[in-house]
Amino acid sequence: MFPAEFEYHRAASVKEALGLIQQYGDEAKLLSGGHSLLPILKLRLAQPRHLVDIARIAELGQITELGGKISIGAAVRHHQVHTSDLLRDKLGLLAECAGHIGDVQVRNRGTIGGSLAHSDPAADYPAAVLALEGEMRLESAAGARTVKAEDFFIDLMTTALKPGEILTAIAFAPLPAGTGFAYFKHRQPASGFAMVGVAACLTLDSGGKCQRAHVGMTGLGAKAFRAKAVESALNGKAPDAKVLADAAAHAADGIDPLSDIHASADFRAELARVYTRRALESAVARAKR
């Protein structure tokens, strides 16, 4: 099906895009990579009168390192994140996660900002962004504010973004030395979405004990979240096989898992425990290297 008629605006700057969404209000929708929005438009589930394309705004397409932080523009494509030398070097978990998204076509079109703002419960990025404690920069005509990843994902496809705001960049502190990471997922074979995806990031101290453990989980619940019970079961301990397995057993604690024709709630919870253990084992092996 073809989308209903709309007017296409290509914004040249964030300021122009903000002006357009302010001018058209509810009638406008932001377009970035279009991988979530276009199917919805084609089925005419949404019929915005105006599309404001922000994917070609130069300032949103940059990956920069400044003042000890790495900032990724919202319109940076998954493929760029996956292949960037800077990110592979300092934010390996994010680069690895990007390589797991969809397929080549999706990775060449889809953008990090689009994925995070859409906040699909089975999207890959939120798990890694949570584990890396990313900070979202949200800009509106009134100014800019920063929201931590943990406060950004509110509920199913619901984020801290308010009407009139644009997610413009995501900033990260580089991973500390002695950190191992891994992103493991169980793919839905047709869509490539994560039935469960686990991003683990472990920092070991000089004695080989777990100093910092961050585990981001996607696909399991209505929104991506930090598996805090797993993290606290690891902190301060030497991560041997038993400690990792015991920690991973808490992967689905307190979560009401999603359930659909592909995976029941129980199966999803089991996937979460198994993939968490695998991700932790892999992260520890890399941290020791």
Add this chain to the structure above:
Amino acid sequence: MKIAGEQTLSAPRERVWALFNDPERLSRLIPGCEKLEVISPTEFAGTLNVGIAAVKGVYTGKLKLEEVRPPEHYKMAVDGKGKQGFMRGAGTLDLVAKGPNETLATYGGDIQIGGPLVQVGQRVIDSAAKMMIGQFFAAADAELKAEAAGTVARQGFLLNFWRYLVRLIRSLFTRG
């Protein structure tokens, strides 16, 4: 799609029952409800404006209550449609008093959803329904708590006013 769940509400069962039978207050608590009109004591017609992600739509429908046994049980039949899809189904609500000020609401139902909505939303429809039910119960609980607090607050206000009067009268006499 099967729905089942329970929620503890902090109010006596009679008050919860009264709330769940009050279309005017319900219309404020149901997420996206724009209108809920009474057709008969057991029949309501309403308009919902709901949006998740970019998918926003207006749905109109009817809600019919059956097997009404105050203050513990009713069955409801729902039939609604919008441009993007339709839903019809039936569900039950049961209220059990857990304590003088606590009521357990148990709900269950089976709902059929069809139309274009299902094509793109199949993965998330269950979660969307769960989210809206969660929002509804959270709002209902807040409403019940506010209702209780409202009574207390008014009492507090009256008490303070009385004390003020007593002090005022006393001060008049001491000065005299």
